[in-house]
Amino acid sequence: xxxxIQAALMRERLYLRSPRSVAAARHFTRDTLRAWxxxxxxxxxxxxxxxxxxxxxxxGVPRGRGYLLRLFGFEDGTVRVEVHDSxxxxxRITGRPHGRGLTLVAAVADEWGVLARTPGKVVWCExxxxxx
Numbered sequence: 001x002x003x004x005i006q007a008a009l010m011r012e013r014l015y016l017r018s019p020r021s022v023a024a025a026r027h028f029t030r031d032t033l034r035a036w037x038x039x040x041x042x043x044x045x046x047x048x049x050x051x052x053x054x055x056x057x058x059x060g061v062p063r064g065r066g067y068l069l070r071l072f073g074f075e076d077g078t079v080r081v082e083v084h085d086s087x088x089x090x091x092r093i094t095g096r097p098h099g100r101g102l103t104l105v106a107a108v109a110d111e112w113g114v115l116a117r118t119p120g121k122v123v124w125c126e127x128x129x130x131x132x
Contacts, residue, residue, distance in 0.1 A: 007080075009036055009073035016066045017057060025053045025069050029081070036073045041127045044108040045079060048125050051101035052083040060085030060120060079127045086120040 011032050015021035029049045033039055049069065056067040068084040102123075105112050109125035 007072040008075045012070040014066050014068050017061045022050055022053045025049050032071050038079050040129055045127055048105045048109055051105050052123050055101050056083050056085040060087035062087055082122050082124040084122045
């Protein structure tokens, strides 16, 4: 995706550090994508939201903080999912049996990556072919 292209649509929600927030993030994503008529790859996007939110909770959100889920819809039909956390470290595929979340994201998303921010990081993934 060309970073100079402006998003046509954007929604975000902040979640507290709670296991229940993963389901809430999925529901928010589902409702948003349905409102945008971007449901062609809905199951893949919901899987990635679950994985990224779970990783943020397990590894990226210190006690007393939360994570931000941001969704972008672009005019070319691309949907971008971002999970912002404030914890240390950098997300990566590890190959460990219990560390398959980012492997799933890499398998179903068209692109994914990690960006540094202060504090923490942004883990993102993109899906082409939806309708926004």
